[in-house]
Amino acid sequence: MKNKQRLQIVIIIIALFSLVACSNSTDEANAKPENEESETSTDLKTEEEPVTDEEPGETVKSEGPEHTQIKNKDVTSKEPLTNENEEPSESSNNKEINEGMKDTYLKELNEMEEADRNAEDTTTMAELEEQEAARYKKWDQKLNEIYGVLNEQLDSEQMDQLREEQRNWIKYRDETAKESSLKYEGGSTETLEYVATQASLTRERCYALVAKYMK
Template structure:
């Protein structure tokens, strides 16, 4: 505004000189003044343009700072949410594991009781009836059928142990089982020798296998089922 006022005053002086000193001198002075005014306007325009650029840069810098602040805030919120989610997931996982362990323990305890009850029931069903009215051949047949029931139950328990026990524990059970089979066969052979030829030996041998198999079933359930 001050520059414009100064230019106006100079122009006024030029016009005055125009009428006082003549055309040529006034033209020279007027040209100098116009040139100076043009330089002033040009300089002012440059300063105005620079000021606008500075304002734009300042605005962009403020936007960048705001974006950085928002980004940091969002990052902090995301990290907090992730930590919260991880904590909840960990707690949920731990709770799920605890519940699974509890269910497994309840299942195992119930399984042991279940098999002990089944063994007691099978014991009652396979006890000797002492019925002397049935033929001897029928007695021998019943003994074989009762032994088969106990042998099936032993195989069933053995299969359950394969699912429950670790590989190391199961390997130990296998070693015991091999030794038990040897002991059973040796006991049956001894009965055969003691009974000698006759119709009683096969029955006595079957009953020996039955008794030993029943005892082995109870032993596996009590020792290894959890």
């Protein structure tokens, strides 16, 4: 009788162990698909939502070669159109020449004056008169040359003013030379003084015209 009871207890215990084992296997089977589904959904979510700096709802478009060419064309069109081989116009060349004339003439006048100071000394009155006559002729020619340049540079109103000044100056030159020569009236130096005064006044007039009018 006791053996029969022990056998029943052993059978009950075995049955209980079997039930517990079946229950654990069922839970593991149910849990595994849920984990797999969770992992799969995570991977899909990562693939469907790329990380970008664009605002939500915007579509990112890649720029192909055609679009790049159009942009380059726009940038090129904004550059100024210049001709590297374009030569300066004749008017600009003339302007540069005219603007440099003043300095050029002042330099020439200084060289002429230096030549007068370094002229050879003469002894006879005839040689002195000849020397002063040559000096006057040289400065008078330069004065006419300067007057011709100013006739091209100045406008009509300025040129009219210069003509009037020049007429008055010629009168002043001759009167001053005459007055200076009268100090030696009847002497051997009267003619010399007249020509020498004309030469000196003409030299001063050359400087005055270049400084006042020439560009």
